[in-house]
Amino acid sequence: ASNKNLLILPGDGIGPEVMGEVRRVVEWMDKRRAVSFDITEDLVGGAAIDKHGVPLADETMDLAQEADAVLLGAVGGPKWDNLDFSIKPERGLLRLRKEMELFANLRPALCFDALVAASSLKPELIAGLDIMIVRELTGGVYFGEPRGIETLPNGERRGINTQVYTTSEIRRVTEVAFDLARKRGSRVCSVEKANVMESGLLWREEVTKMHGEGFDDIELSHMYADNCSMQLVRAPKQFDVILTDNLFGDMLSDTAAMLTGSLGMLPSASLGATDATGRRKAMYEPVHGSAPDISGQNKANPLATLLSFAMALRYSFDMGDEADLIEKGVDRVLASGKRTGDIMAAGCEAVSTKGMGDALLRAL
Amino acid sequence: ASNKNLLILPGDGIGPEVMGEVRRVVEWMDKRRAVSFDITEDLVGGAAIDKHGVPLADETMDLAQEADAVLLGAVGGPKWDNLDFSIKPERGLLRLRKEMELFANLRPALCFDALVAASSLKPELIAGLDIMIVRELTGGVYFGEPRGIETLPNGERRGINTQVYTTSEIRRVTEVAFDLARKRGSRVCSVEKANVMESGLLWREEVTKMHGEGFDDIELSHMYADNCSMQLVRAPKQFDVILTDNLFGDMLSDTAAMLTGSLGMLPSASLGATDATGRRKAMYEPVHGSAPDISGQNKANPLATLLSFAMALRYSFDMGDEADLIEKGVDRVLASGKRTGDIMAAGCEAVSTKGMGDALLRAL
Numbered sequence A, B: 001a002s003n004k005n006l007l008i009l010p011g012d013g014i015g016p017e018v019m020g021e022v023r024r025v026v027e028w029m030d031k032r033r034a035v036s037f038d039i040t041e042d043l044v045g046g047a048a049i050d051k052h053g054v055p056l057a058d059e060t061m062d063l064a065q066e067a068d069a070v071l072l073g074a075v076g077g078p079k080w081d082n083l084d085f086s087i088k089p090e091r092g093l094l095r096l097r098k099e100m101e102l103f104a105n106l107r108p109a110l111c112f113d114a115l116v117a118a119s120s121l122k123p124e125l126i127a128g129l130d131i132m133i134v135r136e137l138t139g140g141v142y143f144g145e146p147r148g149i150e151t152l153p154n155g156e157r158r159g160i161n162t163q164v165y166t167t168s169e170i171r172r173v174t175e176v177a178f179d180l181a182r183k184r185g186s187r188v189c190s191v192e193k194a195n196v197m198e199s200g201l202l203w204r205e206e207v208t209k210m211h212g213e214g215f216d217d218i219e220l221s222h223m224y225a226d227n228c229s230m231q232l233v234r235a236p237k238q239f240d241v242i243l244t245d246n247l248f249g250d251m252l253s254d255t256a257a258m259l260t261g262s263l264g265m266l267p268s269a270s271l272g273a274t275d276a277t278g279r280r281k282a283m284y285e286p287v288h289g290s291a292p293d294i295s296g297q298n299k300a301n302p303l304a305t306l307l308s309f310a311m312a313l314r315y316s317f318d319m320g321d322e323a324d325l326i327e328k329g330v331d332r333v334l335a336s337g338k339r340t341g342d343i344m345a346a347g348c349e350a351v352s353t354k355g356m357g358d359a360l361l362r363a364l
């Protein structure tokens, strides 16, 4: 057995198809670069519900805890839309995040040169865009208690969720953002609603405090979440690293991803703390969803998942060279004009999911 | 005394300047159309803090409760940024919304033909854009209890806010959205995170239920907030009315406003319930903020505030004709090429705040 333990969770919709292309790259690595992975595959989301009645079986959770990295496709689809809240496909994903303590979600919003025209924004506003969103992923309103729906004495119902952050939750994700900024443009913009929410006020205070504790080479700014949503549309290139909480990060990272016009291109990494042995739990997934409308048709763009695998190589397996190889391969494939439907443009060559995988393998 | 009681709260930054132009239009109405208003002016935000030590004095609150309509400029600025949370300028605005029970915030995102080029989006994506965002304004995480920052036994601090919605809070704002949709494109897209938050699930259930109770001429859809942030950037014209909660509405309405490229042009109305005498409390304000960087320089665009006054004429004073007059006047001024700095474009004529007011008065 290798020391590279990878758990693949293809999930629902286009998940299995795009993951198939990762499998081919893994085989290529084994044959051509003598790097082998121990791959385990299991179910998550709707696929797990169909088999086990829950969106993530306990055995799968155990496998994820033991893996060096988890690679996830996508979860959800109309088939499971009307299930009870507590067993919907999304809960499988949220359970993985929470129990693995993957508190730092890295979402690069990068505009690929060959795809500038795919953006809804004017080319000059997004050409060269390179933002990194660091989203807190295990706290806030996603997991805060009390929560639920209750019936009041007068017969009305009341829905409750709790937004809660502690000092240490804020500090550990802030540290990730500062560290990352050092390897990039050294600027961090921290985003909350400190003018309205006390949890945002605490966030601002702690980020500011930590900045003073050895990070003053980083240029730190603060912005309200509503203003940030605006600024992303007005002048996205003003940002380097955006640091924000779970809920704001959910929306802002989707806006930022859509700015690039190529959602099918964007990977993400969710990282836990580094333990005493230097090991760090991690999960990698494309930013796009399960796209049930095109699933099973060999139409989906596999590049976001392939780039997520490249992130895994870089962050979990210390294989920066191989990650570079894949990323450069993607650049070359795009430059050669190959396009899946989502990024198709005049003058380019339409390819299928497998066709894109073929092209990447050739480029490698 | 007239029966048209208008409370003007210019607030901070550019607030007083832009409000000055409204005063001139009110005078014009008095002279030329024999319509007179009883105008009271008072302080809010930083201006109130400087005089009273609080962002809204109780006497001002009383005046607002009695007024037929409140017209507000903008609040906040660097001078008051470091004040304690509980007495910041924003709390004045939030107190007005809460105590007047202005639960429905109407934020049109309209792309003016003459200003299509000002958008960061490609012209074909936003030409003719006409979205109405209906944002719940007195509930959710803005006002939910418990809230605050507490110190834990281990010395850590914890920040808490509560997202809470009751059936009746959801229903009354939903009704406003359905009613408005009937006068427009008859489509409502309700936005929450029902996949993650129980309060969002309740929201979705109640909106759906109400739709079945006499509103099935409206085409109702549901969307997750992260997807909506994306779709606004990808294809904003897909929306007619967007119905959403306080916090999501804060971000989504700012994104939508920025899409138009002309934040300085967008008005808003905040409405309460209609009482037994047919009276409805209301406050009108521009979507833009207090813009401290250009305040006092006769540079600010007064059109958003003038259009907010037009909304007041329409919704609070039943003076649709006069509202039309102002709105058409604004169109003509724009068509004539007059531009304040924020919407300046090649080939247009730069004008000041007062210059824009002059132009509108001439157009009237």
Ligand SMILES: CC(C)[C@H](C(=O)O)[C@@H](O)C(=O)O
Residues within 6 Å of the ligand: A090, A093, A094, A250, B195, B196, B226
């Ligand atoms: C599927 C959903 C639970 C999830 C989230 O809200 O975090 C998704 O939108 C994401 O951003 O990964």
Ligand SMILES: CC(C)[C@H](C(=O)O)[C@@H](O)C(=O)O
Residues within 6 Å of the ligand: A195, A196, A226, B090, B093, B094, B250
């Ligand atoms: C100033 C602030 C309290 C306010 C809000 O968050 O509601 C503003 O952003 C708005 O949208 O009117």
